[in-house]
Amino acid sequence: MVGNDIVDLKEAQNASSWQRPRFLDKLFTDIEQTYIENSNNPFTTVWRLWSMKEAAYKLFIQQNPDRFYNPKKFECRIEKNSGIVKFQTFRCYVETKITSDYVLSEARCIQNNLTSEVLKFEDKNQKMQSVMLKRMLMNALSETLKIPKTALIFRVSKLGTPSVSYNNKIINVSLTHHGNYGAFALGV
Amino acid sequence: MNNEALIAKLKAIVAPYIQDEEAFKNLSEDTDFVKDLKINSANLVDIILDIEDEFDIRLENEDMEQMLDVKSAMNIVTSKLNN
Known part of the structure; x- marks a missing residue:
C-alpha cells in the first residue's frame, strides 16, 4: 500500500x-x-x-x-x-x-525508497490533470506487470481512494496533484 | 442566524478556494468541500480560519474533524454561536 x-x-x-x-x-x-x-x-x-x-x-x-x-x-x-x-x-x-x-x-x-513518478502540467485544469495522471499510471502499471492496459480496471472508492484491479487482484495506487505538478505511485 | 443566511456566508468564505464552478453554483447543505468543490485539502485550514474570523469563534481539533461538507460546517458554527 x-x-x-x-x-x-x-x-x-x-x-x-x-x-x-x-x-x-x-x-x-x-x-x-x-x-x-x-x-x-x-x-x-x-x-x-x-x-x-x-x-x-x-x-x-x-x-x-x-x-x-x-x-x-x-x-x-x-x-x-x-x-x-x-x-x-x-x-x-x-x-x-x-x-x-x-x-x-x-x-x-x-x-522504502521514494518511487513516485512526477509530471509537470502546463495547464492547471484539475480534470485534465486527473485524466493525464491516470493515463500515465495505467501505462506504468501495464509495463510493470506486463499486462495489457485493456485488462486493467481503474476504480475510485467512495472515500476517493484509487486502486487498479486485474484478474481478481487489487493493486493500491496513489495519485496527487497540486498547482502545475502531479505524481503517481504504485503499491507494488 | 437562519440557515439561508448561514449558507450565504459560508459560500462567500469558500469562494476563493473552489476549483469546480458548477458545483459551487449549486452549493447546498449536501455539498462536500473536497469531493464536490474540489478544494485542496491544504486550503481546508484556511477555510477553518476564515470561519473563525467571520463568526468570531474558535474551532477545536474535534470540531475540525468532520468539517468536510457544508452541513457539518453549519452545525459546528451554529453550536458555537449558541454557546
Whole structure:
C-alpha cells in the first residue's frame, strides 16, 4: 500500500498563507513547530510536514476507511529526507523529495525508497490533470506487470481512494496533484 | 442566524478556494468541500480560519474533524454561536 502527496511550492506561496495567525497551531504539533522555527527555510518545512501528513492520511484511510480532517494528530518526526508519521496506533514511513519547484512525500507501512513518478502540467485544469495522471499510471502499471492496459480496471472508492484491479487482484495506487505538478505511485 | 443566511456566508468564505464552478453554483447543505468543490485539502485550514474570523469563534481539533461538507460546517458554527 502507498499514499503520496505533492505540493507545488509556487502554488502554495500564492494560495495559502502559512504565516497568518493560528495557521501553524491548527496543523502542527509543538515538535513540528520547532522543526519549522529551527529550519533554514520555514516555508519549505511547513509544506514538507504537510505533505507527510497528507501522504500518511491517504495510506491510513486505505486500512481504515473513514474520511476525516485532523492533520495535527498525524505526528511527524523527520531526519534528513526520511520521516515517521504516527496517528493513534498507526505508524508509517515517509520519504520526501524537495526541489525548488515542489515537495513530494510518499508513505508506506515499511521503509522504502521514494518511487513516485512526477509530471509537470502546463495547464492547471484539475480534470485534465486527473485524466493525464491516470493515463500515465495505467501505462506504468501495464509495463510493470506486463499486462495489457485493456485488462486493467481503474476504480475510485467512495472515500476517493484509487486502486487498479486485474484478474481478481487489487493493486493500491496513489495519485496527487497540486498547482502545475502531479505524481503517481504504485503499491507494488 | 437562519440557515439561508448561514449558507450565504459560508459560500462567500469558500469562494476563493473552489476549483469546480458548477458545483459551487449549486452549493447546498449536501455539498462536500473536497469531493464536490474540489478544494485542496491544504486550503481546508484556511477555510477553518476564515470561519473563525467571520463568526468570531474558535474551532477545536474535534470540531475540525468532520468539517468536510457544508452541513457539518453549519452545525459546528451554529453550536458555537449558541454557546
